[in-house]
Amino acid sequence: MGDQAITSCPWHLPVWNVLTAGSRHAHAFLFAGLPGVGKRIFAEAFAAYLLCLRPEAQRACGQCRSCQLRQAGSHPDRLLVEPEEQGKAIRIDVIRQLADFMGQTAQQGGRKVVILHPAEAMNLNAANALLKSLEEPSAETYLLLVSDQPSRLLPTIRSRCRVQSLITPSHTDAMAWLSQSLPDLDAEQRAALLLMAGGAPLRAVTLHEMDAASLRQQVVEGVKELLKSQQSASRLAERWPTLPLELLADWFCDWTLDLLRLKTGAAEEPLNTDMAKVLPYMARHVPMSALLSWQSWLLEHRGMIVGKANLNRVLFIETLLIQWKQLMERR
Incomplete structure (x- = not known):
């Protein structure tokens, strides 16, 4: 330094x-x-x-x-x-x-x-x-x-x-910093990384180095296939052998927060634009009680991941996906 x-x-x-x-x-x-x-x-x-x-x-x-x-x-x-x-x-x-x-x-x-x-x-x-x-x-x-x-x-x-x-910078300051740190990306790509990073610009750079945007696209496509019954949870879990569990849990936490905002009327559109069609549809049909129960389970397991608990990787992903799909089946 x-x-x-x-x-x-x-x-x-x-x-x-x-x-x-x-x-x-x-x-x-x-x-x-x-x-x-x-x-x-x-x-x-x-x-x-x-x-x-x-x-x-x-x-x-x-x-x-x-x-x-x-x-x-x-x-x-x-x-x-x-x-x-x-x-x-x-x-x-x-x-x-x-x-x-x-x-x-x-x-x-x-x-x-x-x-x-x-x-x-x-x-x-x-x-x-x-x-x-x-x-x-x-x-x-x-x-x-x-x-x-x-x-x-x-x-x-x-x-x-x-x-x-030590605070997270404002969105404007973070985007200005990223424009200098990641000049080869356009503003939309930088904004997507910053959203995934929870507003933390250095984390956004790390995610870019991990090719997180590509990983995220694979997960989004897989989740959409899951909800349409075009793909099974077990098959998806096998297809993501190197996907960082913390990233996966964070993305589902972000989507869950969007669902809660939509459900309570705090937002009219989801922040996560790559799920712009899926999340509003789910928000209209998933019961609030089921959503809160799911969030509790998700936060508990995210805490275990952050705490370096020895989770069975494939079993965790499969269970997460099954519970996500079951949200739509509890209406």
Whole structure:
């Protein structure tokens, strides 16, 4: 991350200016927000600022010995703590190493900074071990926790941090940012990605790199075939062997919210235009009680997916599709 990294997410500049205005800082921060709004970039830029020996205009100078070491990836007073593999837990032995690091004297004679990302990946033993470091902070040592789901952290951890929410940018700001980040796409394609990303622009870029638009088209076509009884749930589940379950659950959550808006009169048309014909038809025929029951089941299982529960992939997709189709059969 460059020294001016914070400017790559300009919607966070108001928070940045407040945090860097003073010379005294909390010993622990919790940067929280939706996935893809730039929390990790913010934390890296703030770490750079804290480690810099000669910060200028509320930024790391990029020139001092500390900045040069950090840019080379060899700063002895900066520690990044993350899972060994994506989706795995952060274990207690890693947090013990963090505690040892925080107890040492800064080798560069300045501050020490730890970035812990994602904080909710800590298992219970690791989280309890972290509490000791939070309760007994070392001088000039800063712990920066980054979390998509702060509610999954122990309340005692949250209470010992300065919780800083990092917002999702406005639709206009996000689209302007995407026009520069994804110049080869047209406005409609960028808007579709941003909708899938829940308004988070960095998430939209990640979805583009995953070719999520193509995956989404396959799912939409499959769901339409399912509702017309042209395709079975089991066959569709077999046809999507690499489709990320979190994406699938998110799309069904989006469609369900559209159904609720249409059902209650909060909207006249669905936000998800690729289901513009299906969702209004369903909204007219699906009973509200069935819709609420379905939403409860869906949110419960989405939580299990986000929490890395060991779900049977094919069985989950098949069950999801069967329950979706049964909504139309309960009228």
